[in-house]
Amino acid sequence: MRASARAKFQQLLRYIFVGGLSLFPLILVLVVVNFIKDLGVSAFSSLNEYTDSFWVTVGLMGAVIVIFAVLGYSIEKYGRSMFVSIIDSLFERIPAVRSVYSVSKKLATMLSGGEDGARKEVVLVEYPKENVWVPAYLLNRHENICVLFIPTSPNPTSGYTVIVDEKLTIKTTLTLQEASSFIISMGADFPKRGEISEKINSR
Numbered sequence: 001m002r003a004s005a006r007a008k009f010q011q012l013l014r015y016i017f018v019g020g021l022s023l024f025p026l027i028l029v030l031v032v033v034n035f036i037k038d039l040g041v042s043a044f045s046s047l048n049e050y051t052d053s054f055w056v057t058v059g060l061m062g063a064v065i066v067i068f069a070v071l072g073y074s075i076e077k078y079g080r081s082m083f084v085s086i087i088d089s090l091f092e093r094i095p096a097v098r099s100v101y102s103v104s105k106k107l108a109t110m111l112s113g114g115e116d117g118a119r120k121e122v123v124l125v126e127y128p129k130e131n132v133w134v135p136a137y138l139l140n141r142h143e144n145i146c147v148l149f150i151p152t153s154p155n156p157t158s159g160y161t162v163i164v165d166e167k168l169t170i171k172t173t174l175t176l177q178e179a180s181s182f183i184i185s186m187g188a189d190f191p192k193r194g195e196i197s198e199k200i201n202s203r
Contacts (some may be wrong), residue, residue, distance in 0.1 A: 011149065028154075069155065122174040125164060133170070133200055135179045143167070156183040170199050 040061075048057040121138040127150055140147040144166045151159040156179075174182075178191040190196075 012199065119178055122172050122179045124170040124172060124200070125150065125162075125168060127160075127162070135172075135182060136162075136169075137176065137179070138169075151180075151183050153183050153186045156180045157169065170203065172196060172199070 003038060034192075044057060047060060048054065051057050051060070123136055123138050123146075124133045125136045125148060126132060127134050127136070134150055136148040136150045137148055138146055146164055146166050146169060148162050148164060148169070149159055150162060151157070172192070173195065174192060181189045182191060
């Protein structure tokens with residue numbers, strides 16, 4: 001009787017776990033939407049306290065949205081924005097801020113897939129031990145030495161920066177977007193699986 005009850009309890013836990021996983025994409029979307037909503041409400045409240053006018057605050061928030069849209073359009077269409085270039089020039093002249101701003105910009109560009117990011121390679125590397133392969137972004141190369149960023153699931157913006165010999169990596173045709181999708185989905189989205197499986201098996 002006790003064994004039967006334990007088996008039923010374990011089965012119930014499995015059902016709960018599978019049900020939770022089936023709703024994970026919806027939960028993730030709701031979390032992101034809620035975060036954006038809270039951020040917008042917080043920004044609106046802070047701005048409204050400063051302006052002390054509902055309609056002025058709405059106008060300023062609308063202007064900010066328009067500015068973001070124009071910036072995004074100019075960068076997508078022309079590859080750069082004069083406004084962003086001016087900001088870059090200004091911050092690069094401030095010694096205390098220059099290094100942090102430069103690194104942040106390079107990382108944002110890489111993850112967005114724009115400019116240099118569009119040409120970044122995605123490789124496979126054994127990490128954290130042999131025979132365990134993970135996708136990594138190739139950030140820099142000097143002769144046969146590679147600087148890799150190994151992202152963690154499900155957040156591809158966090159991870160580890162490592163330096164390895166190029167012969168320890170496997171080149172792939174994965175794009176940054178495909179690799180990021182693989183990482184965010186925790187492997188549920190497995191692009192170019194045939195190519196990756198073939199290359200790993202041939203090692």
